[in-house]
Amino acid sequence: GLQDLDDDVRAVAAASLVPVVESLVYLQTQKVPFIINTLWDALLELDDLTASTNSIMTLLSSLLTYPQVQQCSIQQSLTVLVPRVWPFLHHTISSVRRAALETLFTLLS
Numbered sequence: 001g002l003q004d005l006d007d008d009v010r011a012v013a014a015a016s017l018v019p020v021v022e023s024l025v026y027l028q029t030q031k032v033p034f035i036i037n038t039l040w041d042a043l044l045e046l047d048d049l050t051a052s053t054n055s056i057m058t059l060l061s062s063l064l065t066y067p068q069v070q071q072c073s074i075q076q077s078l079t080v081l082v083p084r085v086w087p088f089l090h091h092t093i094s095s096v097r098r099a100a101l102e103t104l105f106t107l108l109s
Helices: 007-027 029-042 053-063 067-074 078-090 094-108
Strands: none
Touching: 007 029, 007 053, 029 053, 029 067, 053 094, 078 094
């Protein structure tokens, strides 16, 4: 899934969770912190050519729209999280830039 060594597998795993984010947040509450931490860690490995970039950024920004999920990220300092998102503001795919902006907006609000 999200921790697989194959980037294509991570892309499909993240993309498959995006449509069910609400169910994930409300029905699998205990798994959300693990997923959030996995996504934050994945940002350290992503670049413009990584297949999973769009899916991971979209899933992260979708999850962070829920207040209870934001609490998982508050445990880490903004000085750690913001630099992980910042490079994606210059990504070639507009949906990645949008997800990065939404993630930053959520973190800073």
